[in-house]
Amino acid sequence: MNQQALSAFLWSVADLLRGDYKQSDYGKVILPFTVLRRLDCVLAGTKPAVLAEHKAKTAQGLNPDPFLLRVAGQSFFNVSPLDLKTLMGDQDHIRENLFGYLGGFSAAVRDIFERFEFATQIERLAKANLLYQVTERFTQVDLHPDAVSNHQMGLVFEELIRKFAELSNETAGEHFTPREVIRLMVSLLFIEDDDILSKPGVVRTIYDPTAGTGGMLSIAGEYIDEHNPKARLTVFGQELNAESYAICKADMLIKGQDVSKIVFGNTLADDGHPAERFDYMLSNPPFGVEWKKVEKEVRREHETQGFNGRFGPGLPRVSDGSMLFLLHLISKMRPLVEGGSRFGIVLNGSPLFTGGAGSGESEIRRHVLENDLLEAIIGLPTDMFYNTGISTYVWIVSNKKPAHRKGKVQLIDATGFWQKMRKSLGAKRKELSDDHITEVTRLFGDFLEAEKDGRPISRIFKNTEFGYRTITVERPLRDEAGRVVLGQKGKQKGKKQPDSSLRDTENVQLTEDVEAYFKREVLPHVPDAWIDHDKTKVGYEIPFNRHFYVFQPPRSLEEIDAELKQVTDRITAMIKGLSA
The missing domain is CATH 3.40.50.150 (Vaccinia Virus protein VP39)
Structure with missing residues (x-):
């Protein structure tokens, strides 16, 4: 079965749920049942041997788990005599038997169904008289890895999740x-x-x-x-x-x-x-x-x-x-x-x-x-x-x-x-x-x-x-007479005081000398400025798009004029047609 057909089949289970479930809740049933059927199919071939090994090792008083893993040929097993198909033989006890089957899995698998909160959905399906029908629907599809590869199965899960997410606006x-x-x-x-x-x-x-x-x-x-x-x-x-x-x-x-x-x-x-x-x-x-x-x-x-x-x-x-x-x-x-x-x-x-x-x-x-x-x-x-x-x-x-x-x-x-x-x-x-x-x-x-x-x-x-220095450019504070204000105390004594309202910053690439940049780009415009080196910070950015920008020269004026003339000529012709 190809991926699209399989996704469509699994999605068809939604027809059974319609009315009893909101669309946004379909995934709560279909996803865990799909996983359960997959695991069910994987273990089918070794089921009799696993049950026999479990009985023998238990009778010997041994921990059967390592032996069961070897016999199953997987990193998980199930010791229940039931599987999804045998569950179909007792419609009246489907709920109890399904819980029993789930309880037969090794601990890692039980944790999976606990994360799905599958027990809640089993109870809900049972109350709606849907549990047997839904379980039966899943027994109709073969999800063994020989029929559906692991890669295909991953795509199927993603397709289902995408659909459920769309339905619930997630x-x-x-x-x-x-x-x-x-x-x-x-x-x-x-x-x-x-x-x-x-x-x-x-x-x-x-x-x-x-x-x-x-x-x-x-x-x-x-x-x-x-x-x-x-x-x-x-x-x-x-x-x-x-x-x-x-x-x-x-x-x-x-x-x-x-x-x-x-x-x-x-x-x-x-x-x-x-x-x-x-x-x-x-x-x-x-x-x-x-x-x-x-x-x-x-x-x-x-x-x-x-x-x-x-x-x-x-x-x-x-x-x-x-x-x-x-x-x-x-x-x-x-x-x-x-x-x-x-x-x-x-x-x-x-x-x-x-x-x-x-x-x-x-x-x-x-x-x-x-x-x-x-x-x-x-x-x-x-x-x-x-x-x-x-x-x-x-x-x-x-x-x-x-x-x-x-x-x-x-x-x-x-x-x-x-x-x-x-x-x-x-x-x-x-x-x-x-x-x-x-x-x-x-x-x-x-x-x-x-x-x-x-x-x-x-x-x-x-x-x-990709690195740069952000330098702080200061200019002197001046009094009302226009004289430069000097510091009066401590380390600032005798030094020009900065005017915070005139403070500015410049970004200088790490590959460029800061003083050379300052003399070339700043001093010609503001000769009284200086750099407060204590405020210098190093930054990095990666302007990806700028590095791949290709300049597109503008069209010539002649080309633009010709296009405008075509448009105006067309508008003039339309006006003449309306007035005729």
Whole structure:
């Protein structure tokens, strides 16, 4: 069954719920039942052997769990004699039997259904006399991995979540990232390590602090499997949304991952992996979402732990917490002596330039650039994400830059790399093709400046080119007679006093000498000015679009005049026609 047909079948369950459930609540039934059927199908082939092993080991007084996992061939099992199809044989006791079947799962699976609050929906369906019909509908579809691959299943979950989010006016994009954007990020993440990752038996870790339904972790795993089936990628994650967490955990269970490494909770307020450092990381934190709910915890960590904590460099304004995730990922990088790290994070335009010198945002950028952590920023087309049409950027950050990248940052303008989708999905109207992903990855891998159709698409800068000093320019305070006022006491005695109403600031690039700039740009206009060096601040910004701006000369006056004459002639002819 293809993905569209499967999504349509699962969506058809909504016909049974209509009237007893609001549209916005359909997902509370369909999502957990889809997960249950998937797990049910996965365990079907080993069910008799698991039951026999459970009986034997229990009779011997042994803990059966490790034996059951081996017999099941999975990282989970079910010891109930029931499954979804046998439940159909006793319509009168469907509620009790379904609870019994769920209770037979191993602890990790029971946690998944608790996150879904599935027990509440079972009771609600039973009272509405719908439980048997809904369960029966799900037994009609084969969700075994042989019939529906893990990749397909992930797409199905995302399609369902998107539909449910639209019905309840929620933002589906908070739960997942378009698959082709993840493929691009994964390609950028791994391209410089292809030699290492191709070695047999290599083991690496990957982490997503905003895991959603697990799409980023899954695609990273698929990439490694394709390039080196003998390599092993251990996944870690954390997710705040209960439904997304449950789906992610179920997906990882079926793929044989250790689901204890997928943690529920708010990453910023309570780091679920405090002692861990990772080889690779990926994240698409929510855009423009305020962090007021966790402000107390974040500020406490910033103030009490400083650079020993996650948020030492600075804090962004409360209205947008995405740069906190950038700092969080930096804190999770494996030290260079242990192999180092690389990560990719999706951010909107704000982290590139918001905040002047000395602000939290500028200090975060300063920390990233002065520690030579930023490898590249890739500008993506607009209308790429499900819940927003704004410009987005992929930052590639690493503490193990190859020698030719040291001290430099590559900017890639991929805003023109897209194809129109046959059908829009929410705000998403554009997508990256495989060729687009290959081309952007090649631009990154080549680390060269490049043009396309006469426009720059790849540029390379020194880190210092993004830095500047904000200097404070003072002018003297004068009394009513126009005389310069001098200080009378202490360190200011005999010194010219500044007039705060005439105070101004200038931004001077780090690559330029401040005194030379001041003599050239300021003194010719205000000869009595001076710089208060005590007030100088260093700032950093990355004016991405400015670096790719191509000047379009205005049209000639002759061309404009000719066009105006055409318009006026047409208007004159229309007036004559009306008066005739």
